Amino acid sequence: xxxxVPTPSANLRDVTFVDWDGSRKAQLERVPLTSxxxxxxxxxxxxxxxxxxxxxxxxxxxxxxxxxxxxxxLGIESDVEFDLVPIVSxx
Amino acid sequence: xxTGVCTFSVEARRxxxxxxxxxxxxxxxxxxxxxxxxxxxxxxxxxxxxPALRVRPAWHDAQRPVVTGLTLALGDQPPRHxxxxxxxxxxxxxxxxxxxxxxxxxxxxxSWNAVARAADPEAPxxxxxxxxxxxxxxxxxLPQVAVGAYELCVEAAVLARLRDRIVTTRSVEGAELLxxxxxHDAERRALELRIVDAHPLEPGRGxxxxxxxxxxxxxxxxxxxxxxARDDGAKPCGWHHNHNPCEGCWAHPDCKVDWxxxxxxxxxxxxxxxxxxxxVALVGGKIGALPAARPGFRLxxxxxxxxxxxxxxxxxxxxxxWDAELGTFRDExxxxxxxxMIEAEEEVSR
Numbered sequence: 241x242x243x244x245v246p247t248p249s250a251n252l253r254d255v256t257f258v259d260w261d262g263s264r265k266a267q268l269e270r271v272p273l274t275s276x277x278x279x280x281x282x283x284x285x286x287x288x289x290x291x292x293x294x295x296x297x298x299x300x301x302x303x304x305x306x307x308x309x310x311x312x313x314l315g316i317e318s319d320v321e322f323d324l325v326p327i328v329s330x331x
Numbered sequence: 332x333x334t335g336v337c338t339f340s341v342e343a344r345r346x347x348x349x350x351x352x353x354x355x356x357x358x359x360x361x362x363x364x365x366x367x368x369x370x371x372x373x374x375x376x377x378x379x380x381x382p383a384l385r386v387r388p389a390w391h392d393a394q395r396p397v398v399t400g401l402t403l404a405l406g407d408q409p410p411r412h413x414x415x416x417x418x419x420x421x422x423x424x425x426x427x428x429x430x431x432x433x434x435x436x437x438x439x440x441x442s443w444n445a446v447a448r449a450a451d452p453e454a455p456x457x458x459x460x461x462x463x464x465x466x467x468x469x470x471x472x473l474p475q476v477a478v479g480a481y482e483l484c485v486e487a488a489v490l491a492r493l494r495d496r497i498v499t500t501r502s503v504e505g506a507e508l509l510x511x512x513x514x515h516d517a518e519r520r521a522l523e524l525r526i527v528d529a530h531p532l533e534p535g536r537g538x539x540x541x542x543x544x545x546x547x548x549x550x551x552x553x554x555x556x557x558x559x560a561r562d563d564g565a566k567p568c569g570w571h572h573n574h575n576p577c578e579g580c581w582a583h584p585d586c587k588v589d590w591x592x593x594x595x596x597x598x599x600x601x602x603x604x605x606x607x608x609x610x611v612a613l614v615g616g617k618i619g620a621l622p623a624a625r626p627g628f629r630l631x632x633x634x635x636x637x638x639x640x641x642x643x644x645x646x647x648x649x650x651x652x653w654d655a656e657l658g659t660f661r662d663e664x665x666x667x668x669x670x671x672m673i674e675a676e677e678e679v680s681r
Contacts, residue, residue, distance in 0.1 A: 262464065264463050270457065289357040289358070294599060327548065329543045
């Protein structure tokens with residue numbers, strides 16, 4: 241049986257966010273390169289079921305990412321995985 | 332998280348009933364609780380798969396859409412009830428934000444409700460694929476754990492090291508990533524989390540002081556990766572931090588103020604960084620009548636979708652002297668001699 245393979249688009253990527261303890265991943269499929277990391281991060285936080293009242297930071301291979309940067313700005317050439325880290329302080 | 336039929340939110344209201352703020356609220360801690368319970372009982376495979384979810388609001392009789400909680404069922408599991416307290420972290424976070432934005436006065440009384448409404452039929456922006464890791468279960472006989480129970484224990488050597496660090500750093504909060512083994516006895520349907528080590532964490536840009544410890548996004552992730560690379564089967568399972576007593580406590584060993592509690596900020600750290608249902612938070616510091624130089628501990632963890640204080644056992648060398656009621660070792664728990672009584676126990680607010 242033949243299976244159809246989706247045609248890859250030059251301007252779309254699958255973008256995954258992993259929560260801090262590594263137990264959950266949300267993969268947003270076929271995301272335009274013009275999307276900012278901040279927009280995608282906010283969408284992922286809701287899907288991951290994390291509290292929404294907090295600030296989160298995306299990091300890519302240990303580097304903090306400015307939420308205003310687009311995937312294009314970051315030169316993302318293939319599907320990518322960001323770590324999602326909350327900005328929190330214990331009291 | 333998509334419940335399919337409804338979404339939950341928390342509302343903050345002034346004393347006159349007027350609405351002052353709303354925030355979406357997640358039922359993820361309830362889902363995680365139900366999933367861990369079902370895996371523990373052998374009713375679901377530990378493969379990270381989430382079966383179909385059935386969620387029903389438990390309506391407040393007279394104030395719909397206000398809810399008193401919710402019932403949730405995974406697959407063909409029987410439904411389980413969760414109280415509205417599962418939303419308290421979100422609610423208190425909302426109220427703190429409103430105070431920070433000065434939309435609510437510092438002394439103004441604000442109450443909160445949890446409400447449920449029909450899910451927005453608008454399609455999400457992108458198609459999403461969710462993945463969950465299986466729980467890091469290690470098969471082991473657990474004759475010491477009651478059938479069907481989930482118990483927690485900490486190795487005495489870990490507590491001893493943490494106590495030394497607390498005393499050494501004295502007036503600055505510190506934090507550690509805890510690692511341990513989540514032992515599962517399938518026959519007895521029993522779980523035991525055994526905490527075996529603690530990796531130090533460095534504070535982030537917000538620094539640390541005698542009232543806070545700021546987590547560094549990148550450095551804390553690096554410590555987690557190092558902990559995951561251990562070859563002894565232990566995995567990250569929570570965190571420890573200490574609450575420092577005031578300088579007066581060090582000078583007056585008779586002081587009875589208790590500094591070991593779980594603050595609103597601590598709840599936020601736990602809900603965002605340590606959201607998996609087996610994760611725990613150990614808090615060290617001055618406990619009640621014990622002097623500051625002899626810190627004790629309390630343990631907090633997820634149960635029924637919210638963070639509560641949990642009993643724990645101390646295992647390994649030195650455990651014989653552990654006093655669970657006092658939260659410290661008995662040989663160090665002697666009351667100070669002939670110390671003058673303080674007039675009243677002060678209520679601590681930070």
